[in-house]
Each structure stands twice: as C-alpha cells, then as structure tokens.
Amino acid sequence: MPASEAQLSLCIVGPLRLIDAAGQEFTPKGRKARGLLAILARSPNLERSRALLQDKLWSDRGATQGADSLRQTLSEIRRHLGPHRSALRADRSMVGLDKSMVKVVDRPTAEQAGRECQLLEGLDALDPEFENWLRDERMKFESETMPERADVAPPAASPRARREPPEPGRFVLLLRSGSPPRNANDAIMSASLTDIVAKSLSELHSFEIADLRGAGDAAAHASAVAGADAFTIEADFQRGDAGSIWRASVSDMADRRVLWNTIFQDESVNPADLRNPKLLGASNQVVDAVMASVLSMRPERQGKLLAAVLCQKASQLLLKLGRENVEEADRLFARAYDLNPRGLYLAWRAYLRTYTFVERYTTNPEATIAEAIDFMRRALELEPQNSYVLSFSAHVHGAIRRSYVASYELAQRSIELNRANPLGWACLGIAECNLGKAKAGFHHTLIAREIAGTSPFRYQIDGLACIAGSVAGDLSQAIWMGEASRALAPDFKPPLRFLSVLYLLNGRREEADAIVRELQRLEPGFSYESLRDSAYPAASLQRARLLSVLPRREI
Helix, strand or coil, rough: CCCCHCCCEEEEEEEEEEEEEEEECCCCCCCHHHHHHHHHCCCCCHHEEEHHHHHHCCCCCCCCHHHHHHHHHHHHHHHHHHHHHEEEEEEECEEECCCCCEEEEEECCCHHHCCCEEEECCCCCCCHHHHHHHHHHHHHHHHHHHHHHHCCCCCCCCCCCCCCCCCCCCCEEEEEEEECCHHHHHHHHHHHHHHHHHHHHHHHEEEEEECCCCCHHHHHHHHHHHHHHHHHHEEEHHHEEEEEEEEEEEEEECEEEEEEEEEECCEEECCCCCHHHHHEEEEEEEEHHHHHHHHHHHCCCCCHHHHHHHHHHHHHHHHCHHHHHHHHHHHHHHHHHHHHCCHHHHHHHHHHHHHHHCCCCCCCCHHCCCCCHHHHHHHHHHHHCHHHHHHHHHHHHHHHHHHHHHHHHHHHHHHHHCCCCHHHHHHHHHHHHCCCCCHHHHHHHHHHHHHCCCCCCHHHHHHHHHHHHHHHHHHHHHHHHHCCCCCCCCCCCCCCHHHHHHHHHCCCHHHHHHHHHHHHHHHCCCCCCHHCCCCCCCCCCCCCCCCCCCHHCCC
16 A cells, blocks of 8 residues: 555644544554654654664663563554554564554644644653653754745744844854953963863854953943854963862853853862863863753754754764664764764764774775765865864774874874863874873873763773773773773773773683673674684784783683
8 A cells, every 4th residue: 555545644743643534543542652653753764673762762771671661562552553553563673663554744734724833742751862852853843844934924022032033053152251360370271271162162063252351341242243142151260379270150141141150179289280181171061061051942943053963962872882873873963964064073974984893883894984084084174173073083094094193193183272172182092002102192091081071972982091001001990991981881892892801811700701791792703713803893902912912722
C-alpha cells in the first residue's frame, strides 16, 4: 500500500494523535507510549534502535529495567492499535512504524488553522533526555517551517517590552571594566583573563566582541550593538599577600539581569600568572556557564544561535559514543554548518571521523581518512585563527595521518592563540610524546586535564593523558588517567586498550582480563595480538614499547 493510502495518520503538531481516515482515535493513553511514537515520527525511516529509545525515555534506569519498560510500552501501543497492530514493527535491535500503514502529519490540520500550535504539545517532562531531544526537535521544526510562516505577523508587544527586534542569531559580548585595579599588574591580569573568555566565546559560539573597557558606561554605546542580542562581561583581579581573587560577572543588556558570576580564589604564592592552569580552568567555567545560560534563554532564535545549539547537542552525543550517536552527531554538525557556514563545524566533523577510525566503526577507513582531511583543510581555510579549529586539525593529523610534526605545529599555534584551549594542550602533549619528548608531553596533557573543566571532550583528554603517561613510563599515573576516562565514557576504547596492558604490567591480572572481556564485547575478535597489528589504531601503544616486554604467553 503506498504511503498516500496509509491507514493511519500520526499528527505531531499540537497534541500527538494517531487516527484513521474516519477520525477514530488509536492514540495510546500513556505518556511514555506517546513519547515513543513522537521519537519514531521524527526519525529517519520512522525507526530507531531500542538502545536509543531506552536512553531517551528511561535514562534514569538500568539497562535491564529500561528494556522491560520498553517492552511494556510496546505492548501498550499494540493494544491501542487494535486492528492496525502490525503497523508497529519491532525486532531485537530496532523499533519502527510501517511507512505503508502510517503517515506522519507534521503541519497543522484544518481544524487547527489560525491557532498557534506547538510541536508535540503536552509531552514535556517525560525524562531529562527526552526533554533535551524535544527541545532540539522543536527548534529544528521552527527552522523547517519558518519560510511558510514568514507572512504571519508577530503579536504586538506591550509598550514596556517593545524594543527593536535583534537580528536573528547575532550576539555581541561587550567587554567592560570592573572595579578599579590596585596596580598595573592587576589591571593586566584582569584584562587578560577577560580577553581569554571573550576569545573562547567568539571561537566556539559566534559571539562578536566589542571592547568598551575605558570607554565609559556600556549603555551609552548601545549603538555599537544595535540590532543584536547584547551581553556584558565585567571582571576584576586583585592580588594580595594571601593570594589572588578573580571576579567575573556576565549580564544580559536587555533586562540588566546577571546570567553568571563567579569568584575564583587561589592561595598559592604567585598565582598572577596566565600559565596558571587553575585560572585558565576558571575562565573555561565562565565560558561554559555563559553559553548554557544564553542557549537556554533564547530557544526561539534562528541562524547562528540554532547552529550553536545543534553543535552543543552534537558534542554531547559524542560523549555517549556508540555508532548511532556518532552518526546523529555528524548530522547535527552538518545542519549547524548549513545554518552558519563556519570552519568550526567542519573541524568538528573532521574530529568526529577520528572517533569512527579509532573506534573501528567505519567499514571504509580510506574514505574516512579522506573525509577527515577534506573537512580539516576547508575548516582551516575558513577560520585559520580559530584555536579550536587548529587543535581539532592537530588531532586529525596525529590520530589519523600519524603526522606528528604537523600535529605539533598546529597545536602550538592553537595555544599561542588561546592558552585556555584544553584540546590544544592535549594534542601538543601527544605530539611531543611521539616526537621523543615524553616527559614534557605528559606534563602538557596534565595541564589540559586541569583546565578542561566540563568540556565535552574531557574524557578524550583523560584518555590522551593515559597514553602520554604510558609513553613517559609513569604507569601508575597512566592507569589513573585511563580509569578517569573510563568513568566518564565507559565504552571509549583507546584508554581500555592501554588499561588492558597496563593492568597486566602492574600485576593486576584479573582486572586486565576484565578489560579484555569488555573490549571483546565492544569489538568482537579483539585480543592482545590485535594490538601488535600495525594497521590497528594503537600506534601510541606500539610506540610506548609496552607490548615488547609482555611475556609471550600473555599475548
């Protein structure tokens, strides 16, 4: 039966409804059941894996409990489908709707004409992961339908709220002076830390920067940011006998509301040093907090902001790993680039391909390498002064091309542009390890770890520190870093490969065997002998010469 003759219509604008041609309802009553149908309706080919459905609807439950809840929900949907129960398909790995029997209606129905209808109304607060998914889908839906609604006049604003509408997706950060510094050194530190925050926000999230320090009250210079959403950052730094204090405050100029403020104290003898990892880490915390506030406050914005939202979601998906999450992240990065063609989003796509390569997800390594290099080249052409583009490119050179000199040079340039970039430090450290400077390399990966904060690639940095520690011969520290990476991302294979050997060298045979079994679950056919294969993605492990000291019987 062709889709045009589908027996059921799944309406997703307004409250979710599943009806037949006569208008008879087959909508399940349970909210989780409707949430499941909502995910399928917005999925390619109307199907998703059981694992993803469990993650989105029962993220607070264990794998067994989540699987049981999913089975019960599928049974509930089938009961409500009645004579159309065959429209729901499910096997051991996938759940889907038969496209010949179900048609998704993603536009307002005739009876909804003239009313403002939201996508999937009434399905909020099902689960934290579902909430994130629903927010993203609503933003994508708004973007998809915006041309159709361009002729609809917006509701009139109240006189108090009326102001010039900002240009879609244009964000400006005004740099303002804080409290008067006690001396010239404090003034330099305050300005430098503010510059670091501004640099990261402009590189990662498309903020334009307007430096108004020393130019009077920022409100008097609103013309500099006319037609944009504007935010201010004020910072001051003071150093005394007991250490230093750095205060930073970020506010929304529209209503003078403080979005974020922090006070960082350090009692070390001489903390007034921009090489201090704690200060750099504090600046990254400000960046993360500001973006979390802005993205949550402006969910309706289009263009650059929506691209930033999609990029943030994609980077979070990478943390979960898994082939399906990586594929979805790549689609989101591609969508972000379509909305705002920045080199950063291409660099993320190049970086992502290092995952598919080292995790052995790809069935065509040569094509994966070629794609990564092409994305990297284009990203560098678009944003050659973006430290994150440079650090992602350094990672691609090291992980895929094994070109360690190029990786070193790009990472070094990345740090020169932005000392608070943790990935730049980590890539520099790995490049140094591969160029015979293991001690310095390990030290630099530890700096990366200290300043990373809540970075979405923190587990990757811990994994790189594990590798660097192994090459440097500090096996106990390497084990610590590997275990830290594993705690954040249990299925991330590179540190597991190292731990399988490190535990064995440390006399912890049972733990080594457990890691091997875990790798065999993630990668059927894995063995210690795999690590000896030059084509296997474990070049650093082979370079560390750890395999050569293992007894043959262990291999």
